[in-house]
Amino acid sequence: xxxxxxxxxxxxxxxxxxxxxxxxxxxxxxxxxxxxxxxxxxxxxxxxxxxxxxxxxxxxxxxxxxxxxxxxxxxxxxxxxxxxxxxxxxxxxxxxxxxxxxxxxxxxxxxxxxxxxxxxxxxxxxxxxxxxxxxxxxxxxxxxxxxxxxxxxxxxxxxxxxxxxxxxxxxxxxxxxxxxxxxxxxxxxxxxxxxxxxxxxxxxxxxxxxxxxxxxxxxxxxxxxxxxxxxxxxxxxxxxxxxxxxxxxxxxxxxxxxxxxxxxxxxxxxxxxxxxxxxxxxxxxxxxxxxxxxxxxxxxxxxxxxxxxxxxxx
Numbered sequence: 001x002x003x004x005x006x007x008x009x010x011x012x013x014x015x016x017x018x019x020x021x022x023x024x025x026x027x028x029x030x031x032x033x034x035x036x037x038x039x040x041x042x043x044x045x046x047x048x049x050x051x052x053x054x055x056x057x058x059x060x061x062x063x064x065x066x067x068x069x070x071x072x073x074x075x076x077x078x079x080x081x082x083x084x085x086x087x088x089x090x091x092x093x094x095x096x097x098x099x100x101x102x103x104x105x106x107x108x109x110x111x112x113x114x115x116x117x118x119x120x121x122x123x124x125x126x127x128x129x130x131x132x133x134x135x136x137x138x139x140x141x142x143x144x145x146x147x148x149x150x151x152x153x154x155x156x157x158x159x160x161x162x163x164x165x166x167x168x169x170x171x172x173x174x175x176x177x178x179x180x181x182x183x184x185x186x187x188x189x190x191x192x193x194x195x196x197x198x199x200x201x202x203x204x205x206x207x208x209x210x211x212x213x214x215x216x217x218x219x220x221x222x223x224x225x226x227x228x229x230x231x232x233x234x235x236x237x238x239x240x241x242x243x244x245x246x247x248x249x250x251x252x253x254x255x256x257x258x259x260x261x262x263x264x265x266x267x268x269x270x271x272x273x274x275x276x277x278x279x280x281x282x283x284x285x286x287x288x289x290x291x292x293x294x295x296x297x298x299x300x301x302x303x304x305x306x307x308x309x310x311x312x313x314x
Contacts, residue, residue: 023053025153027293028088032076034098037088038153039288040067045280046288049080049153050087050139051251051268053118055244057157063181064240066142066158068150070114075100075303078152080116080139082264085284089153100299102216105306107209113144113156117176120243121250124262128172131225136171137262140243143175145195145202146183157181162192163236165225166210172225174243175210176236177203191233203230216307251276 026046028037040049047053049067057063069078069089077092077099084090092099101109122135144150144158158178166173179189188198195203207228211221249255250266253275257264266276267284278285 023155025151026291028289029292030294031152031296032091032098032299033297034091034093037090037289038078039086039088040153040155046086046285047270048086048268049089050082050118051266051276052270053155055117055119055240062159063157064160064178065118066115066144066156066178067118068113068115068144068152068154068156070110071150071152072111072113073109073149075103075109077101082138082262085265085267086288087265100303101213102303102307103305104209104212104216105308107205111205111209113146113150115142115144115150116140117142117240117243119247120240121247122172122174122243123246123249123255124171125255126246131165131167131172133167133170133172133225135246136168136173138173140240141173141175142178143206144178144180145199146180146186148180148183159186159189160233160236160240161189161195162230162232163239164206164210164228164230167223167225174239175206176240177206177230192230193232195230206230212309215309
């Protein structure tokens, strides 16, 4: 309840202006390269995708801002960089190589627009009482199930439908199910049971996708809390409140941004009380590169390979 009240207070401050903000992207370098970055601009100026973009677009109507990291049907594992100033989106790297999600038949790449809620954090020091696992130290993950394919760095306005609790290598990794408010089915999708009614098979496919997507890379099948059940909108909203409250502790300095196991950049332009607050005259802001977008680099053809996974229990 405390988290919900604080979120409501925060929302009252931002709700009047956020819906009219214009978001755009500043692209650095070529996609499919280690150097590639996608910064988000608000009204023409770079902002932190983690800390400056408000969680709510319109609180009174339950509309959230979602940042698209991975457009549907693509494979590059793009994610908000927690460590870099102003948190651009970049491609994840494993053992010096760019990460691509494999195609587990019959799925091609990501099967939704995948991204995150700004101003949320899954606290790695907090043990969730129902999943019995700590947070994964990332912004809250979001699966947007509308029909339009997004783009990296897009800020979508969405409404929440439900949530699933993936247990990924011993950590709680929530997956919030949402729909773009402009989707043709948005008016009919109001809670998790509506998803099965209007988009039959999608929740089952989502469960399967997260269970098996790491198997081609030599890892085991992932597990879910709640026996894989997708929880409803009310439960999802409570988790969002909790993760927003965890982010509030992070940005205010109540939770450490630097520990022996991680370091998070909390540089931001919107909260003067935060130890990470800077102005646009700060050297880290002045030195953000200008747009230098380039055509995508070629991807190894092996990324298009199908992987056939047997004996998956869903």
